Amino acid sequence: MSKVRVLVGTRKGAFVLASDGKREKWDVSGPHFGGWEIYHIKGSPADPNRLYASQCSGWFGQQVQRSDDGGGTWTPVGNKFVYDGIPGTHQWYDGTAHPWEFKRVWHFEPSLTDPDTVYAGVEDAALFRSSDGGLNWQELAGLRGHGSGPRWQPGAGGMCLHTVILDPTDPQRIFIAISAAGAFRTDDGGQTWQPINKGLYSQYIPDPTAEVGHCVHHVAMHPARPGVLFMQKHWDVLRSDNAGESWQEVSGNLPTDFGFVIDVHAHEPETIYVVPIKSDSEHFPPDAKLRVYRSKTGGNEWEPLTKGLPQSNCYVNVLRDAMAVDSLDECGVYFGTTGGQVYASADAGDSWTPIVRDLPAVLSVEVQTLA
Amino acid sequence: MIQVVLPAHLRTLARIDGDVKLEVRGQATQRSVLDALEIKYPMLQGTIRDHVTRERRPYVRFFACSEDLSHQSLDAPLPDQVVAGTEPLFIVGAIAGG
Numbered sequence: 001m002s003k004v005r006v007l008v009g010t011r012k013g014a015f016v017l018a019s020d021g022k023r024e025k026w027d028v029s030g031p032h033f034g035g036w037e038i039y040h041i042k043g044s045p046a047d048p049n050r051l052y053a054s055q056c057s058g059w060f061g062q063q064v065q066r067s068d069d070g071g072g073t074w075t076p077v078g079n080k081f082v083y084d085g086i087p088g089t090h091q092w093y094d095g096t097a098h099p100w101e102f103k104r105v106w107h108f109e110p111s112l113t114d115p116d117t118v119y120a121g122v123e124d125a126a127l128f129r130s131s132d133g134g135l136n137w138q139e140l141a142g143l144r145g146h147g148s149g150p151r152w153q154p155g156a157g158g159m160c161l162h163t164v165i166l167d168p169t170d171p172q173r174i175f176i177a178i179s180a181a182g183a184f185r186t187d188d189g190g191q192t193w194q195p196i197n198k199g200l201y202s203q204y205i206p207d208p209t210a211e212v213g214h215c216v217h218h219v220a221m222h223p224a225r226p227g228v229l230f231m232q233k234h235w236d237v238l239r240s241d242n243a244g245e246s247w248q249e250v251s252g253n254l255p256t257d258f259g260f261v262i263d264v265h266a267h268e269p270e271t272i273y274v275v276p277i278k279s280d281s282e283h284f285p286p287d288a289k290l291r292v293y294r295s296k297t298g299g300n301e302w303e304p305l306t307k308g309l310p311q312s313n314c315y316v317n318v319l320r321d322a323m324a325v326d327s328l329d330e331c332g333v334y335f336g337t338t339g340g341q342v343y344a345s346a347d348a349g350d351s352w353t354p355i356v357r358d359l360p361a362v363l364s365v366e367v368q369t370l371a
Numbered sequence: 372m373i374q375v376v377l378p379a380h381l382r383t384l385a386r387i388d389g390d391v392k393l394e395v396r397g398q399a400t401q402r403s404v405l406d407a408l409e410i411k412y413p414m415l416q417g418t419i420r421d422h423v424t425r426e427r428r429p430y431v432r433f434f435a436c437s438e439d440l441s442h443q444s445l446d447a448p449l450p451d452q453v454v455a456g457t458e459p460l461f462i463v464g465a466i467a468g469g
Binding site: 035036057058059060061062063076079080081082 | 378381384416417428467
């Protein structure tokens, strides 16, 4: 029988939640790395027992932990992220030039085919790759080398490269997103990059349609349609049907189009999920009701999903990497909150149950569907 | 042998039970002790001092013999009692964050 394993990163450690295909009863293990911030954990599609975890601390910096047994045991691997060449500068909050400084890994994206190859999206924004299971890291410096680099600036959470999407049909194509520079794409394995922000409109920057400077919060793709991308921007939900060449807004009837997460149903490429958040100054759900919104039409027409979710006095947030889907039939959807709940739906969002209620603030949620 | 007391998170990371005793070649300084520590426990590289600048991380402090050595030169000799092994060098995570 199939199993699912939910990998949860929190402000104070990592947790692994496991269940069978019914997704009714859950075993909870953790905290792993108790007391450390775990920004992200993700498993290799080529070897589900191979996991990578980003462990960091304001005191002791970045660690990379690797598991070869599905999270049972962990080994620290390489934590040396050094920018290629002279790092140069980007814009600081006050508009002055600020040197590029490594702070932490926000996101790991393991290769689709090789368990030893993994990409790391980091703050200050850059993309690194390891080809030896995380022991050594090399920057794909063509991204920062894009001429716009000195104009990138941090969002409120820092200048993080938080989204890495590998094209399953073209190993040379990678999509990434940075707060607050925007989305970029390479078609040559990371040597050169182009901004893919046409159609984005951001009133909070001097030129709302600038080539870069947009605060993209997250991007999602269905692997069967790698040319179709869905984006939750600071404000606005958008889609692209041409691999990011242009975007169109699909916020439609959402109660607010501010938010962080966005994800795609495992079997229905036009079914997408977001969690609307009231505003950039009030990071909690509108009307104090935690609602996932689902569109079965690829955007514009949205329905609230509330069954099992708190519909009063709810003031949690759902951060950008804290939603994931499994590939069981029917599709499971999971998300974690800053209040420490991890909610699961075994019916594509129709109803929700908390797997756990009282974890530290959840930073990330990933799911592995195991044979 | 120089005794080093590490913060709990770093002992867990390096899987150290108790304090650390290090053989340091040449003059015992903060730098030579950290070099010896990182050779014995490579996973501590980057946790106490920056990989690139080799500077102490901002929220890490070095204490010994009731003195804060954090702002001394990395190449200053450590106190005699630390060199003799009768007093430990404390590597401390600063109290911060509320």
